[in-house]
Amino acid sequence: MFQSVDEVVTGLGGQSYICNKNVATVVYLGTRLQKPILVEGPAGVGKTELGKVLAGALGMELIRLQCYEGLDEAKALYEWEYAKQLLYTQILKDKIGEVLHGTQTLQQAVDCIANQDGVFFSDRFLLPRPLLKALLAERPSVLLIDEVDKSDAEFEAFLLEVLSDFQITVPEIGTLKAKHIPLVVLTSNNSREMSDALKRRCLHLYLDFPDSEREMEIIKLKVPGVGEQLAKEVVRLLHRLRKLDLKKTPSISESLDWVKALTLLNIKQLDSEIVEQTLSTLMKYEADIRKAHQELKAYIAERKARQGTSTGDGDKDHLH
Amino acid sequence: MEERIVEFTNVLRRNGVRVSLSENMDAFRALGLVGIRDPHLFRNALRTTLVKRSSDVKPFEELFDFFFLGIGQAIDALDRRIMEELGLTPSQFQEMLEQIQKLLKQMEGDLSELTRALLTGNRGELERLLREAASQEAETGAADSFRLTPYTRMAARLGLDRVHTDVERFKGMLQMLAESGEDLQNVIRYLDERMRDLNRLLREIIQQEQRKRGVEPNDLSQRSSFADKSFSFYTEDDIRRMNEAVARLAQRLKNRLSVRRKKAARGRFNVKATLRRNLQYGGVPFHIEVDRRKKTKPQVMILCDISDSVLNASRFMLQFVYSVQDLYSKVRSFVFVSEIGEVTRLFEEHEIHHAVEAALKGDVIDVFSHSNFGRAFELFYKNYFPAVSGKTTVLIIGDGRNNYNRPNEWVLKEIQQKAKQLIWLNPESRMTWGVGDSEMPRYALHCDVAEECRSINQLYKVVDLIAP
Numbered sequence: 001m002f003q004s005v006d007e008v009v010t011g012l013g014g015q016s017y018i019c020n021k022n023v024a025t026v027v028y029l030g031t032r033l034q035k036p037i038l039v040e041g042p043a044g045v046g047k048t049e050l051g052k053v054l055a056g057a058l059g060m061e062l063i064r065l066q067c068y069e070g071l072d073e074a075k076a077l078y079e080w081e082y083a084k085q086l087l088y089t090q091i092l093k094d095k096i097g098e099v100l101h102g103t104q105t106l107q108q109a110v111d112c113i114a115n116q117d118g119v120f121f122s123d124r125f126l127l128p129r130p131l132l133k134a135l136l137a138e139r140p141s142v143l144l145i146d147e148v149d150k151s152d153a154e155f156e157a158f159l160l161e162v163l164s165d166f167q168i169t170v171p172e173i174g175t176l177k178a179k180h181i182p183l184v185v186l187t188s189n190n191s192r193e194m195s196d197a198l199k200r201r202c203l204h205l206y207l208d209f210p211d212s213e214r215e216m217e218i219i220k221l222k223v224p225g226v227g228e229q230l231a232k233e234v235v236r237l238l239h240r241l242r243k244l245d246l247k248k249t250p251s252i253s254e255s256l257d258w259v260k261a262l263t264l265l266n267i268k269q270l271d272s273e274i275v276e277q278t279l280s281t282l283m284k285y286e287a288d289i290r291k292a293h294q295e296l297k298a299y300i301a302e303r304k305a306r307q308g309t310s311t312g313d314g315d316k317d318h319l320h
Numbered sequence: 321m322e323e324r325i326v327e328f329t330n331v332l333r334r335n336g337v338r339v340s341l342s343e344n345m346d347a348f349r350a351l352g353l354v355g356i357r358d359p360h361l362f363r364n365a366l367r368t369t370l371v372k373r374s375s376d377v378k379p380f381e382e383l384f385d386f387f388f389l390g391i392g393q394a395i396d397a398l399d400r401r402i403m404e405e406l407g408l409t410p411s412q413f414q415e416m417l418e419q420i421q422k423l424l425k426q427m428e429g430d431l432s433e434l435t436r437a438l439l440t441g442n443r444g445e446l447e448r449l450l451r452e453a454a455s456q457e458a459e460t461g462a463a464d465s466f467r468l469t470p471y472t473r474m475a476a477r478l479g480l481d482r483v484h485t486d487v488e489r490f491k492g493m494l495q496m497l498a499e500s501g502e503d504l505q506n507v508i509r510y511l512d513e514r515m516r517d518l519n520r521l522l523r524e525i526i527q528q529e530q531r532k533r534g535v536e537p538n539d540l541s542q543r544s545s546f547a548d549k550s551f552s553f554y555t556e557d558d559i560r561r562m563n564e565a566v567a568r569l570a571q572r573l574k575n576r577l578s579v580r581r582k583k584a585a586r587g588r589f590n591v592k593a594t595l596r597r598n599l600q601y602g603g604v605p606f607h608i609e610v611d612r613r614k615k616t617k618p619q620v621m622i623l624c625d626i627s628d629s630v631l632n633a634s635r636f637m638l639q640f641v642y643s644v645q646d647l648y649s650k651v652r653s654f655v656f657v658s659e660i661g662e663v664t665r666l667f668e669e670h671e672i673h674h675a676v677e678a679a680l681k682g683d684v685i686d687v688f689s690h691s692n693f694g695r696a697f698e699l700f701y702k703n704y705f706p707a708v709s710g711k712t713t714v715l716i717i718g719d720g721r722n723n724y725n726r727p728n729e730w731v732l733k734e735i736q737q738k739a740k741q742l743i744w745l746n747p748e749s750r751m752t753w754g755v756g757d758s759e760m761p762r763y764a765l766h767c768d769v770a771e772e773c774r775s776i777n778q779l780y781k782v783v784d785l786i787a788p
Contacts, residue, residue: 025364029350083606199372200340206374245671287669
């Protein structure tokens with residue numbers, strides 16, 4: 001368990017995840033207060049990744065639940081295996097016969113079976129799904145509930161009970177209480193606003209695109225072979241592109257893909273031709289690509305102008 | 321310290337951030353862990369425990385600065401925020417302020433002290449003026465008048481209307497300059513931001529003053545009445561709030577849809593199919609078969625009047641149309657004045673505000689002509705009528721003011737016969753239907769539903785009509 005905010009930064013850093021103090025504070029509080037963390041933000045800023053590295057940093061098992069429309073308790077919590085139960089009773093028919101051997105009346109037989117109740121209704125026939133798995137885990141675990149905004153409002157309401165009390169009632173068996181309270185991370189893309197009730201139970205963290213410096217760090221960390229010059233240019237261009245009104249803003253993972261592609265092609269400096277050829281790794285819509293082209297032209301023209309006036313000094317200039 | 325934090329949560333609540341008791345307790349527990357010595361941690365701890373909506377982050381930051389740092393530093397923080405908002409570095413910001421100073425000199429007539437201090441970023445002066453007004457208010461305020469709110473009193477004391485006219489004048493001049501080719505976009509945005517900041521500062525100062533005197537400020541009444549407010553009386557502030565409302569409305573639509581899907585998935589128990597399927601298990605019903613109800617996605621065609629007479633309403637309505645189109649796959653959207661044009665593609669490809677502005681600006685059709693419903697309907701009949709099917713809901717939004725042109729109500733009759741339903745939403749009050757050039761009674765005859773739709777609450781009811 002983390003002892004201080006700084007420890008969180010180094011811990012996550014050890015998992016190649018670069019985070020700022022804001023993020024670290026929330027994670028620290030989440031682990032210490034044992035409260036779920038609700039992470040919101042645009043797609044591709046590392047929300048899911050945060051859950052994963054958290055598990056890695058704490059050396060806990062990661063249990064992941066991917067949400068989607070129509071997800072229900074049977075898929076998220078547990079399923080009762082009727083078929084298996086029935087199969088067992090079929091196979092054990094002879095054995096049951098033996099147990100019932102001594103009984104005379106129907107009443108006695110029923111009582112006799114009733115005594116063996118536990119065999120038929122045990123967690124043997126309970127198929128744990130992610131939520132139950134996280135609650136019943138022998139060691140503390142990290143439960144990642146991904147894209148919780150994709151689930152229905154009903155499922156969200158159902159989550160409330162699990163997240164506040166960390167216990168579940170299974171009709172066949174009874175109430176199961178968590179052995180260890182798992183560290184819960186929920187992520188949301190904000191495709192719908194989560195209910196206030198859910199938000200109240202969580203700590204809230206808003207992740208946004210990183211600033212230029214941090215993005216540089218990330219790129220250098222994730223793509224070791226990248227040249228300094230190239231990384232700088234890419235970050236600068238990316239920040240310009242993100243300001244445009246695009247259908248899908250380039251995410252961190254896409255920019256990493258792009259840098260990887262550029263490094264593979266052994267590019268040292270961006271020029272319009274090479275960017276045009278590789279832009280499809282970054283942009284996923286035709287209209288976006290068109291817009292990006294225009295921005296790109298402006299960018300290259302600007303760079304040329306800059307290099308014309310002060311050769312070599314251009315790099316120290318800030319964006320804008 | 322505890323008291324300070326409780327007070328702070330109260331301030332948050334008054335500014336529309338919902339903070340529950342349990343969240344408040346979380347904040348205390350969190351502070352117990354991180355302590356209050358590091359201001360950065362302190363702020364983070366409060367934010368993560370108290371603020372749960374991303375739209376609330378900005379008010380939180382501002383109020384935090386104001387509450388824990390005082391007026392002077394709050395002004396500083398506002399400066400920083402404006403810089404960020406406009407994407408300027410401090411030196412560029414300074415340059416812009418100098419530019420403004422120069423421009424102000426060019427302007428004819430004097431400015432009030434406050435305008436000058438506000439626009440040129442003179443913090444010391446601004447703070448002095450605000451404090452003076454606040455202390456005057458504290459001395460004489462309540463006795464002054466029982467009819468005016470403290471805000472109007474403070475505003476009068478500071479000469480706020482003067483500031484408004486000054487800024488408007490200044491903006492007018494800038495616009496003229498901008499037309500002659502100078503790039504003044506940033507300056508204009510800066511002015512808007514500044515005016516907003518001033519208002520916010522003022523409210524906050526008043527509340528603090530009142531709190532000192534033990535009067536509880538009260539501005540809760542705004543929220544509830546907003547939903548009943550007519551579109552045509554919307555102010556700038558309302559329009560901003562309306563975005564939020566549209567999002568909620570769309571959410572409501574979506575929820576209805578998901579409930580319907582759930583029902584469809586359950587369906588009715590089918591004995592025959594169940595027996596057949598479970599023959600392989602000797603008739604033991606492992607798998608239940610149900611008759612699935614068919615999911616019908618609504619097919620909607622929306623015709624939205626965007627003529628000048630209903631401008632405020634149509635802005636809102638277009639946002640609504642946009643949200644509807646976002647939710648359902650089979651929506652076609654049209655706008656009309658005297659011609660009719662399809663905006664489905666436009667809405668698909670662009671972000672909401674851009675799309676709505678483009679539609680209103682006349683990218684699709686000529687918006688400066690006089691509205692002519694008859695002609696628009698005729699054109700619709702000619703070009704798009706084949707797309708109307710028995711499953712289509714046709715939704716017309718407009719005031720039905722036809723400028724005494726031919727009404728062509730036969731088109732509506734045709735549509736009504738062919739479509740599933742025809743709904744007309746009129747942003748005018750029912751009382752005025754048929755008065756003057758309004759053809760509403762004639763049109764309403766052919767509509768399955770013709771409703772007055774002047775506020776969000778009325779729109780809520782319409783949502784129920786589209787997706788029952």
